[in-house]
Amino acid sequence: MKLEPRSIKGSKLKNTNLVAGVLYGKGIEAVPVQANSVEFHKMYKSKGTSKTFEVTLEGKKHIVYIKETQSTYENHNIKKHFDIVKVAKDDTMTSKINLVFLNHGEVEKRGLIVQTVMSTIEVEYNVGSGISKLELDVTGLEANDTLLVSDIKAPKGVKILEDMENVVVSISTPKEEVEVDEDAEEVTEVESIKQGNE
Known part of the structure; x- marks a missing residue:
């Protein structure tokens, strides 16, 4: 997936085919980036937040994974921001x-x-x-x-x-409904009253 240094900021990004993000991690300072929205969502659907993949930023390749995303208010499935973390080949995750x-x-x-x-x-x-x-x-x-x-x-x-x-x-198993014998219930109630009167 190709990343670019972020050139569009704030609400202006909403009306483009881009999604904002930040790249950080091993051996790299945090860099605000942007990616093609279709390409990012395709990658997110395929990799989720546990699989690593390769990105290119200004000609340099990095092994990364998606740490977290933020969705738009209107649609949970559409992401408006992502965090991508760089890792090394010998890292344990x-x-x-x-x-x-x-x-x-x-x-x-x-x-x-x-x-x-x-x-x-x-x-x-x-x-x-x-x-x-x-x-x-x-x-x-x-x-x-x-x-x-x-x-x-x-x-x-x-x-x-x-x-x-x-x-x-x-x-x-589903909880079984206990059938109540109304006649028996009435008899018991009467007996209780009689005992009380005695």
């Missing part, structure tokens, strides 16, 4: 990535409820080995079953930093 639960529909069709306890998980990896998500299959789980962090299979080069005994997802 940590990031929180999304957990995706596969086949939860199969469980729900059987009248069960899939209760998500953790939606993200912290991982560690070398530059270039980042992932945007980890998948966990809940097929075949029954009521009161749970899956732990230890059940997650991380790819080679990715280390999970969470407690392995933490519950990630649990399966429960």
Whole structure:
């Protein structure tokens, strides 16, 4: 992705096809930059905030990742600002990535409820080995079953930093409605009154 030193500032940038950002990190001072909006959003959709990629600024190449973004007020999916951090090839990174639960529909069709306890998980990896998500299959789980962090299979080069005994997802049944016998309730109430009078 190509970056340029920021030449347009403030509200003037809103009416262009550019998005503002800042580049900083290892061996570089913070530099206000701008990028083509279409190109940036395509890269953000592909890499998220955990995968590294290459950018070019004034002829120099840098390995970076997107640390955070700011969305426009009108549309959360449209970004108006980004922070990009430069890293070295031998750096180790940590990031929180999304957990995706596969086949939860199969469980729900059987009248069960899939209760998500953790939606993200912290991982560690070398530059270039980042992932945007980890998948966990809940097929075949029954009521009161749970899956732990230890059940997650991380790819080679990715280390999970969470407690392995933490519950990630649990399966429960809908709360059964208790039918109240109105006649029995009335009898009990009358008996209570009689006892009180005695």
